Amino acid sequence: MKKVVALVLALAMSLSLVACGGSDSSSAAPSSGTPSSAASTAGKDLSDITVAYVCSELTNEIFAMQVEAMEAYAKEIGVNFVYKQTKDTGEKITACENYISSGVDAIICHVQDGPAMVDVVNEAHNAGVKFFAYDTDVEGADTFYGWDNYDYGYAIGTNAANWVNETFEKGDTVYAASCNHTANFLIIREQGYKAALEELCPDITVEWVAEGIGGNAANGVTAGENFLQTGKDINLVVGINDGGCLGVLEAFNAAGYGGDKVGIFAGDATNDALNAVKEGGIYRGTVTTGLVSLAPDFIDLAVKLAQGEAVDRENLGPTTLITAENVDEFM
Structure with missing residues (x-):
């Protein structure tokens, strides 16, 4: 702040x-x-x-x-x-x-x-x-x-990496899903958060097993539903913005999916995202650009x-x- x-x-x-x-x-x-x-x-x-x-x-x-x-x-x-x-x-x-x-x-x-x-x-x-x-x-x-979108994505990924390192043990595999977008600047943002997780979690394997278009809640719900069909127990969802990831949260909540080893991270710090973080559930972090x-x-x-x-x-x-x-x- x-x-x-x-x-x-x-x-x-x-x-x-x-x-x-x-x-x-x-x-x-x-x-x-x-x-x-x-x-x-x-x-x-x-x-x-x-x-x-x-x-x-x-x-x-x-x-x-x-x-x-x-x-x-x-x-x-x-x-x-x-x-x-x-x-x-x-x-x-x-x-x-x-x-x-x-x-x-x-x-x-x-x-x-x-x-x-x-x-x-x-x-x-x-x-x-x-x-x-x-x-x-x-x-x-x-x-x-604007914001350097790689750096912005890296900040989102840093938030996620901090949680991963606190939650998982050396040698663990974390199954991750990316809530991304096709816009050029958002592709760069996704590259940033993936790079952060790779670089900041050297002792834990972050395996990306699914991806889906985010951007808004409707897209995020669809993405979240698809993430739950991968056959993997998804531990981590990282996205380009809160809009899409809040939709993923909605889908996960509707399916009763969560727990201490599930976390969602994104950026924008919308009011709904801040409220979700404050609730202390699986929506664990966001990033504000002011x-x-x-x-x-x-x-x-x-x-x-x-x-x-x-x-x-x-x-x-x-x-x-x-x-x-x-x-x-x-x-």
Whole structure:
């Protein structure tokens, strides 16, 4: 928690915060009808600035929490905020193009495939619209905020490895399942947690016997049900996010599957995940990136871009491990 607070304070010192009253919106109807230009946005009043967010599906609790926090902060400072949710890269490109045509001042986009977004970044710049890439960088983007996904995965894997080393004996075999995803940056995250378990559990064999798509609870339930059909007594489930792994938890609970030698670990530190960790069951750990608490900083970066001010090109966030021992600090 201290790392997250320190990051937020550091960012707050580097950003010029301004405040006034305003409104928010979930539709693609900004206040201006023509594309912006670099000259016209310099020094623009907050009430005349529209920030558009192309986010991933809000069925994932962390994204819903993030959008709610961004909306609230934009309303507080008087910036117009609109958003479009979709997990599909092609649909994200279309949403960006629509926002460019409608004349927003800055676009924040949750990017899954950086190379696929290069052309739309150029379209934005040609229209005088600033482009803020989040989670995955894009060539030509005005700024990027994210996490090294290998390191993020390694943090998830470290949490799991700590439990494995505390729970099992030298020479034991731990049967593990991966709740993963096909998005490029999430493949890298999976590589991170698998590497952590291999490197940090040198005296215990972690055998990956199953994998399934996560990302949200519905997918996770299906994955969890399949994990239980492997013919192995699954000891460990590690996943790319809490959304999918909470679905695995649901499937395991429905089947009455658990015990002292079963553990689930993921990341995002959603409210449901924190509650599950606090309960002291088999959902034993998560990792926070401070994403929700950074929502004001996302808006501030976009506003500074819209006003023609300089911002850091690259911004990397922290990762903090959460278990039952420290979960109360994050609730």
